[in-house]
Amino acid sequence: MSNSYQVSRNAPRSAFVPSPVFVGILAIVAVSGWMAWTGYGNVRVDIFLLVLSGWVLSLCLHEYAHALVAYFSGDGGVADRGYLRLNPLKYSHPVLSIVLPLVAVVLGGIGLPGGAVWVDHTHIGSKVKQSLISAAGPATNVVFALLLAAPFAFGAGDDLGLAHGPNGDVVVTGEHGAFWLALAALAFLQVMASVLNLLPVPGLDGGNILHPWLSPPYQRAYDMFAPYGFILLFVLLWQSKINAAFFGLVTWLAGVLGVPEIADYGLFLMRFWEDV
Template identity: 40%
Template sequence: MTGAIRRRSLGAAVFPAVVLLGVGAGIAADRGASPVGLWVFVLVLAGWVISLCLHEFAHSVVALAGGDVSVRAKGYLTLNPLRYTDPVFSLVIPALLLAVGGIPLPGGAVLIENHRLRYRWWPSLVSAAGPLTNLLAGIVLTLAAAGSTHDDRITALGAGLAFLAVLQFGAAILNVLPVPGLDGFGILAPFLSPAANRAIAPIRPWAGLALFAVLISVPQASGYLFRGAFALFDLFGGSRGAAAIGQGLFHFWS
């Protein structure tokens, strides 16, 4: 029992620790502490992990509102990433791929018991909650990046926040694609016929992986994704110059 309590306490500390790490990196980047690229890297990576947790938290909150009380018992409302179905594939690998390639792949996964939800369309709301969280995060980060500019000078903090905002917009676009395994398909699935869902079932485990492989290996595909992300970034007043600087600082080793 003591060991279980210790593991729960450790897991509950993960999210606050990541937040503190991100805040500390942001302060260091704003002050121009050397090496500034490292601090921007930590800031963006910590911000990305935080957004993964918030994305899944949004799914869980809407599911709870819809009648799936199991999300509380599963610990999804704690923002503890270790509660995800597979922390390695849901959190670590997306973070590593972001660090290496800058592709905003979806991360965490929570298991929603759809049969508990009150209405047929409620699973669509649950699925939509995640991408909407990324969209909102992108807007907030875009505004924060603009507020971090001092005397028309782009700071390292502002550049890092701008790049993170673009990644959030990219994640929002990617997640609403109607591909099995992504939230976009989850939005549509309740309205498909039983026969259509049965036909799609065999490819569900592989469709998302195939899409991610294309995004990673085909520059044109990821280019379309980032084109859409930058369009949203522009819409909310983002500075492409700041985002470009942030991307360069994030990949400080190259």
């Protein structure tokens, strides 16, 4: 009851109504899911649409989780800034939050974390609450990964596979194969995003979880390096041994959850403009 009172007192209910942009994203997810399920048209295009729209959906909910926890932790301004309407166009860094992660998925098959919503920490006095705000986004990725992997744990997509067609092109086999491959690719991305977001890198959620607990000198050093966190992440992943170890960990974790081994191949197959 106290939470609902705070919502009605501090922000209009309209501040929590999903935006038309988010409803449109949901519609694209539903339509592309139906296309992949029925094998409508070019299945590689179907996989592309479902993976990309599903990824955007998860990015919106990731940022929403940050904003929602921030709101109930004391920063009512996130409602005024439009962060609670699930509209990616309202983010303080839409390029970092949406565009860059999309490009990373399409070109490299990497579930790159986006830039977080802007939170006014002057209204949040508790270190625990500050850490929880940063942890809320990665927690959303973890939940997504578990939900997407759940059908495979119960036997869905057991006949999923890949074969070569009469023209030498790759064909997805199995009943509703394109749908399950896209779902597996999305689950793989969510596992990857969970790991990346929890790395203790300045500027990323994992580093921000630790930030409130650092001494003032270390906080100043952290703030100095935070804008370059993405660059540091790229440099680390560019190292062949680190890259191999990272993707080995993601593949192992995805396998523990029951995600099919060919999940990562769906990220290559979705590039329908390339021959595979």
